[in-house]
Amino acid sequence: MSRALLWALVPPVWRALPWRALAVGGGLGLLLAASTRLPDSTPSSETGLAVLRMVALFGALGLAFLLDDPARHTTTGVPVRRPLRAGLRLTLVAPFMAAWWTAALFLIPAASRPPAGFLTLEALALAACALALPATAIRFTTETEPGRIAAFWLGITSLAACLVPDKWGLFVAEGTGEWDTAHMRWAVLLGLAAVLWATCLPEPLRRRSVPHFTPTGV
């Protein structure tokens, strides 16, 4: 892959990025993080933890739209393959997301900020899931814009995961005995999602007919 081609690819991919979804998701996240500065008293560390998790979820919901491509079917045949285009999308977005997450971390008052490393792991795992879900949808269905449905499953499983007892859960409270094991689970989740994303990236060689409930799609 020549460098010139890559440079030629940057502007169109840049334009095709779902900036609005990312901006709204990220903006809401930052607003939420900034709200911890509003009260006169420093919020508790539990509040800080809950807020940062919400922020990570907002960012992940924005990222779920990263692979949306209304022109998907017309670009199947172009010489630049899909993994490269998807990789380029992620590369273009990654610095912004990193800066955004750092800003969110610093918006939480230091006294109520949970351990940044652990929370970054959680945010990375959520983001990886947000990328893997639509990638799977693209690999196995004819959907052009899987972001909406991926965001739904990401959001609703996150809400459901809050109800899981700490013993098996992901969203455990800080200072409990389960904190380290839960973060092992987060790391495993991150690895699985990353592998799933990578394996689902290539264009399917043959369009398989998936049992499709309805032509409308969600």
Add this chain to the structure above:
Amino acid sequence: MSTTITRPAPSVTEPAPEPRRTSAVLDLARFEARELLLQVPILVVFGLYIVYAGLRLVTQSGGTDDYPILNQIDRATQAAPLFPAIALLICVNSAALRSRKHHTAQQFEVHPMEPWRRTVAHILSAVPYAALTAVVVAVEYTRETLKPGAIGHGSFGELAVGPLVVLLAGVMGVVLARLLPSPFVPMLFVIVGYLGIVLASGAEAEGHRIGWLSPIIFQDNGGDPVPADLLGRLAGWHALYLAGLCVLLACVAILAAGGRTRAIKAATAIAVAVTAVGAVGQVPDSSALEKARETASKSPEKVQSCARYAGSTYCSFPEWNGVRGEWGEVAARVRAAAGGQAGQTPLTVRQRIDTSGGVESDAFLKPSRTPGQVTVGTRWGGNRVPEFAVAVASVLVAGTEDEAGTMCDARTITVMWLAVGTAPHPLDTFRDVRLDDSISGSAVILAPTEPLTMTTQQTSVVRALLDRPRAEVEARVKAHWTELTSSNTTTAQAAKLLGVEAPKGADDCEE
């Protein structure tokens, strides 16, 4: 010179009369509802919701589940419908945006049905799902009311919240599709909305009534139940507020889609009024409520009624009248095994609550100082039964509950044998009333008010008594009643009187 004569366009076929249009909207609504059913999120989440509700119906552990408090059961049906509500919001939204996504919106413009009528159909397509939720809620609640031990009564307003939240979510999906037509909006809205509910629940818990503007309030239902009128939840008004909000949002969506008919405008005005009335009406009269709570906590006799069974008086809040007979059976069982005067002394069993730390908190009831008065809480069944037996036995032996909390002598053995030895499964009951579920060593004994303490020595004596035939121990207890209820008798002496081996070492109550 010729002039162009503009003739009025030949009149097109007159619009079909109203009923046919209505039926077209209904047909479209039916179609959309069927389409929704085929969406994976709806299928999966509604399926899980129904399975979850079904599992809760079949897996009941007995114990306190046999005596459900209906003013808590009705609220317990509210949280689970949130998940189907989210799925409905997302799917209705994407159905309403379908023509936009497939670039067929222009084709629809030549369709005789106006966009706002299609919007009405989308709104109506959510109704069957709200109805399905209502059926699930009704089944859940009916199953509990049919239990013979069901206590109190639920409120229709509380039961309506679950289905109304599902309907509200469906309507909200259409509103978002009309006002913010973007695929990423609904899920972000859901998370923001969830955050709003959490914040509102927090505000409500701190006593700010503004929290009631949220469709539902997350509450921890684990605390001690109280009579329904002390809850301070004006559920009927809240349901009215939610219903008004559903109609109001539906009107907003229709207006946004161009349905500016007079009827819609009138409906909007009425919906605004109803929502406002509901929102204001759900704020209770807090001073009267505070007074009622204080009366119920400090002088419950003013609001309770009493009944007499077998020589004792049983006073309860009106909703608990049905379980007084069961209290009577337990008290009679314990009294029958007591000797001396205690077998005849009339007891007063009084139900008490404490709302000083907030309603439905796990309050600590102060032991009663009135001689012959036994306290009973608002839960019944399961472990509450032997705990009540302990309270009855301690009042029979020590005179008052207050005195029983401090005793460390033979009386503890008498109390425990009366409470546990007369139960159908003495050893299991003995384990249940001990805080650590042990049957050896020292332990804390659960009671409706202050717990009792048992030393290692007392435990071994009671264990030995439970191994003996009941009639034999009962005869000895009755024969030596005076000594066994005296604070001067030690554990070792009591063991001798009861004919079991005396434990080694003296009592170590300060453990």
